[in-house]
Amino acid sequence: xxxxxxxxxxxxLALVVLIALPLGWLxxxxxxxxxxxxxxxYREAFADPALQKALWNTVVLAFWTGLVSVAIGAxxxxxxxxxxxxxRGLIRGLVLASFVTPPFLGAFAWVxxxxxxxxxxxxxxxxxxxxxxxxxxxxxxPGLVFVVAIYTFPYVYIMVANTLALIASxxxxxxxxxxxxxxxxxxxxxxxxxxxxxxxxxxxAVLQALALFGSPAILALPAGFHTVTTxxxxxxxxxPKVEQAAAFSIPLLLATALLLQVQKRLLGRRGYAAVxxxxxxxxxxxxxxxxxxxLAACLLVMxxxxxxxxxxxxxxxxxxxxxxxxxxDNLTLGNFAFTFFEYGSTRAAIVNTLxxxxxxxxxxxxxxxxxxxxxxxxxxxxxxxxAFLVLAPVVVPGVVLAVGLFIAYTxxxxxLYGTLWILFLAYxxxxxxxxxxxxxxxxxxxxxxLEDAGRVxxxxxxRILREITAPLAKSGIIAAWCFIFIGVIxxxxxxxxxxxxxxxxxxxxxxxxxxxxxxxAISVLGLVMLALTFATVALVQAALGRDVLGARx
Amino acid sequence: MSKRSTGLAVAVALLxxxxxxxxxxxxxxxxxxxKKEGKxxxxxxxxxxxxxxxxxxFETAYPDIKVEVHRTGSQRILQRVMQELSANIKNVxxxxxxxxxxxxxxxxxxxxxxxxxxxxxxxPAGFKDKDGYYYGLRATxxxxxxxxxxxxxxxxxxxxxxxxxxxxxxxxxxxxxxxSGVIATHVLALVHLYGWDYFKALSQNKLMIVxxxxxxxxxxxxxxxxxxxxGGDYSAYQLKKKGNPIEIVYPKEGVPLVVSPxxxxxxxPHPNAARLFTDxxxxxxxxxxxxxxxxxxxxxxxxxxxxxxPKLNELKLLTVTxxxxxxxxxxxxxxFVEFFGA
Numbered sequence: 001x002x003x004x005x006x007x008x009x010x011x012x013l014a015l016v017v018l019i020a021l022p023l024g025w026l027x028x029x030x031x032x033x034x035x036x037x038x039x040x041x042y043r044e045a046f047a048d049p050a051l052q053k054a055l056w057n058t059v060v061l062a063f064w065t066g067l068v069s070v071a072i073g074a075x076x077x078x079x080x081x082x083x084x085x086x087x088r089g090l091i092r093g094l095v096l097a098s099f100v101t102p103p104f105l106g107a108f109a110w111v112x113x114x115x116x117x118x119x120x121x122x123x124x125x126x127x128x129x130x131x132x133x134x135x136x137x138x139x140x141x142p143g144l145v146f147v148v149a150i151y152t153f154p155y156v157y158i159m160v161a162n163t164l165a166l167i168a169s170x171x172x173x174x175x176x177x178x179x180x181x182x183x184x185x186x187x188x189x190x191x192x193x194x195x196x197x198x199x200x201x202x203x204x205a206v207l208q209a210l211a212l213f214g215s216p217a218i219l220a221l222p223a224g225f226h227t228v229t230t231x232x233x234x235x236x237x238x239x240p241k242v243e244q245a246a247a248f249s250i251p252l253l254l255a256t257a258l259l260l261q262v263q264k265r266l267l268g269r270r271g272y273a274a275v276x277x278x279x280x281x282x283x284x285x286x287x288x289x290x291x292x293x294x295l296a297a298c299l300l301v302m303x304x305x306x307x308x309x310x311x312x313x314x315x316x317x318x319x320x321x322x323x324x325x326x327x328x329d330n331l332t333l334g335n336f337a338f339t340f341f342e343y344g345s346t347r348a349a350i351v352n353t354l355x356x357x358x359x360x361x362x363x364x365x366x367x368x369x370x371x372x373x374x375x376x377x378x379x380x381x382x383x384x385x386x387a388f389l390v391l392a393p394v395v396v397p398g399v400v401l402a403v404g405l406f407i408a409y410t411x412x413x414x415x416l417y418g419t420l421w422i423l424f425l426a427y428x429x430x431x432x433x434x435x436x437x438x439x440x441x442x443x444x445x446x447x448x449x450l451e452d453a454g455r456v457x458x459x460x461x462x463r464i465l466r467e468i469t470a471p472l473a474k475s476g477i478i479a480a481w482c483f484i485f486i487g488v489i490x491x492x493x494x495x496x497x498x499x500x501x502x503x504x505x506x507x508x509x510x511x512x513x514x515x516x517x518x519x520x521a522i523s524v525l526g527l528v529m530l531a532l533t534f535a536t537v538a539l540v541q542a543a544l545g546r547d548v549l550g551a552r553x
Numbered sequence: 554m555s556k557r558s559t560g561l562a563v564a565v566a567l568l569x570x571x572x573x574x575x576x577x578x579x580x581x582x583x584x585x586x587x588k589k590e591g592k593x594x595x596x597x598x599x600x601x602x603x604x605x606x607x608x609x610x611f612e613t614a615y616p617d618i619k620v621e622v623h624r625t626g627s628q629r630i631l632q633r634v635m636q637e638l639s640a641n642i643k644n645v646x647x648x649x650x651x652x653x654x655x656x657x658x659x660x661x662x663x664x665x666x667x668x669x670x671x672x673x674x675x676x677p678a679g680f681k682d683k684d685g686y687y688y689g690l691r692a693t694x695x696x697x698x699x700x701x702x703x704x705x706x707x708x709x710x711x712x713x714x715x716x717x718x719x720x721x722x723x724x725x726x727x728x729x730x731x732x733s734g735v736i737a738t739h740v741l742a743l744v745h746l747y748g749w750d751y752f753k754a755l756s757q758n759k760l761m762i763v764x765x766x767x768x769x770x771x772x773x774x775x776x777x778x779x780x781x782x783x784g785g786d787y788s789a790y791q792l793k794k795k796g797n798p799i800e801i802v803y804p805k806e807g808v809p810l811v812v813s814p815x816x817x818x819x820x821x822p823h824p825n826a827a828r829l830f831t832d833x834x835x836x837x838x839x840x841x842x843x844x845x846x847x848x849x850x851x852x853x854x855x856x857x858x859x860x861x862x863p864k865l866n867e868l869k870l871l872t873v874t875x876x877x878x879x880x881x882x883x884x885x886x887x888x889f890v891e892f893f894g895a
Binding site: 050115117119220221223230234236237238322338343345410501502512513515517518 | 635772
């Protein structure tokens with residue numbers, strides 16, 4: 001029993017610091033006026049036509065992002081999970097690359113690719129067709145949806161691909177034997193079985209789009225429109241309207257919580273025995289003459305998400321003027337020299353980012369390992385509640401969390417603003433659910449009988465933990481560490497409200513440079529960020545001995 | 554690149570020599586104390602490469618003292634300073650923005666230290682606060698820029714009013730008064746000239762909106778838009794010098810003059826280094842560098858300007874007072890957002 005108390009006290013304390021205090025302050029400030037409680041901030045916020053428009057833009061962005069993500073993610077998942085499309089491993093790898101690419105880097109790259117006039121694709125289009133009008137204008141709502149969706153569809157892909165991998169082909173074959181055509185089988189058998197996964201992938205994509213800050217800031221602001229996240233951020237301009245920002249954060253929080261509840265229901269209702277079972281064969285569907293066109297379609301999507309953006313970032317890093325052709329005169333290493341040796345913020349930001357990433361990953365991995373062990377082995381009373389609380393931060397969008405943390409930690413008793421600790425708290429809170437999901441899956445896969453066997457043979461709990469459980473869980477926990485690490489180095493939406501000049505991180509520096517139009521330096525830092533990310537991904541793959549996508553069901 | 558950096562290195566060496574000699578003649582009383590402090594924290598809205606260059610020059614002249622440069626837009630700097638103070642963080646020594654209104658506000662709130670930099674006696678009145686808290690470090694004017702690959706000089710817009718022509722629809726870019734002090738000054742000056750109707754009409758032309766006053770020139774150079782309706786002329790001048798296809802038009806209705814003040818904070822953690830740094834930035838040598846390689850104007854009477862840039866006295870200047878800028882700051886941002894959307 002005493003063990004339970006220690007765990008509970010620790011968890012409760014962490015929870016207060018990470019969630020209750022920031023969100024409590026957020027809620028409090030949103031209703032506090034000079035003369036007691038008021039709904040004035042809400043009235044002010046929601047009566048403002050500019051803010052109303054921002055709200056509507058966010059709804060439009062999130063909904064279309066969800067749809068486009070499904071339209072891209074579901075067919076890709078089906079192709080790689082069920083058909084004989086060539087280079088399935090490569091496609092999976094590229095989906096993973098899109099999954100870990102920081103969306104704001106993608107948005108920035110697409111400015112260089114599809115700015116209506118100077119954008120490289122549009123210049124090419126004009127010179128080939130002689131047209132006046134651009135092929136694509138990225139500074140529009142459809143442009144924004146496109147750029148957000150190409151980095152969000154992996155959520156749908158993961159849900160659908162993992163479900164398809166679990167559905168045995170027997171049912172489909174039974175239907176076929178009973179005389180159903182291919183389409184009828186797909187419509188009446190396959191589709192209903194993957195529908196929950198589709199819907200839940202759709203919701204995850206919507207949630208991503210709701211919470212995103214960088215892409216709208218890079219693409220929507222130049223076009224003259226705001227989303228909720230950029231609007232909240234701009235309410236912090238001097239003179240700051242923190243109360244209004246708080247009031248404006250609450251609906252975002254509620255919408256997220258509601259959508260997640262719906263998603264949980266959808267997945268929870270998955271009462272199709274056929275999906276859960278491991279048995280049965282999953283037969284590959286031959287595409288015949290469609291094999292190569294299917295591959296081409298996959299690669300087209302991937303060139304939008306990976307090849308083109310990465311290529312243009314590489315070009316931007318090595319040239320003087322990104323819109324000019326790659327000529328000898330245009331080539332330079334000056335951007336690297338400037339970024340690393342002349343621009344004073346770079347090195348400090350890289351150091352801050354790495355420090356925070358390592359610290360958050362270590363503390364986070366230790367916490368999720370402990371907590372998921374406790375919940376999986378039901379070591380304390382009310383372990384379900386612990387699991388719920390650890391996953392709770394998932395409903396808090398980064399900007400909202402940041403507003404809460406800013407309010408909570410710029411005043412006594414804990415003044416953390418201005419230190420790296422406030423960023424650490426933000427990152428730990430934000431990444432906790434991801435790490436927990438990974439650690440939880442790991443412990444679930446380690447059957448308790450091994451530990452019981454140790455018990456029977458007379459080993460103490462600690463010795464069992466050290467000699468049986470820890471070695472088995474090691475790779476899963478390393479993966480959790482890496483997920484947290486990747487999440488931290490790309491984090492922008494919370495950092496942008498919490499940094500001070502002495503606590504800048506890489507994403508914030510990139511955003512700063514964006515506001516000033518320093519394309520060369522951004523490209524260089526973007527490449528550094530991608531290199532760090534992919535090195536970490538390689539580490540996860542090595543630790544798990546398989547690819548990452550399957551682990552995040 | 555290598556040629557340019559050698560050139561720069563030579564300039565730095567020369568300058569360091571000059572400054573060191575100047576110093577020997579008038580030994581700075583701050584020097585010893587400043588060395589002990591070891592660094593100066595500078596929040597600046599000067600375009601990034603220029604800010605880093607000034608910092609390098611200082612560090613070469615005073616190797617024991619580091620300059621921590623934090624460059625962002627004028628309005629962001631004010632936001633930073635006030636946010637930090639609200640959490641009782643005292644980080645910044647020297648504040649340099651292009652929104653003179655900020656200094657009225659900061660002075661009122663008693664956040665500035667009174668300090669007269671060495672050598673500002675000869676500066677024109679427009680560069681000096683009558684109470685002695687802040688001084689104009691540099692100046693720029695807002696101008697129109699166009700892409701020379703997209704049009705000839707004859708086709709380019711000549712006046713602020715020309716920009717209202719629907720033929721420029723979808724082809725122009727503006728920076729944001731909610732980010733940049735240069736642009737806040739610009740908007741106020743043109744509101745004086747033509748009223749808010751001007752901006753209402755301008756917004757019909759569907760402009761691309763960027764943040765920094767240094768960005769319209771990069772957008773025009775790249776060809777993403779072919780006309781910039783505002784922006785500090787020095788950023789365009791630098792790009793032109795580097796061979797970008799950009800040209801500057803100084804409209805004859807007058808160009809909004811932006812004098813960017815600098816001041817030491819009342820709570821500066823490194824007050825001596827702050828004074829030393831401030832003095833340094835007002836020396837003729839540094840002011841000359843600003844004029845030469847950066848294309849800025851300065852208040853220093855002995856500074857010579859590049860031949861390919863108009864002198865300030867050849868231009869019709871539109872000026873606004875810091876007091877009015879301070880009072881109407883919020884209005885400027887609000888109306889701009891109302892017309893342009895974000």
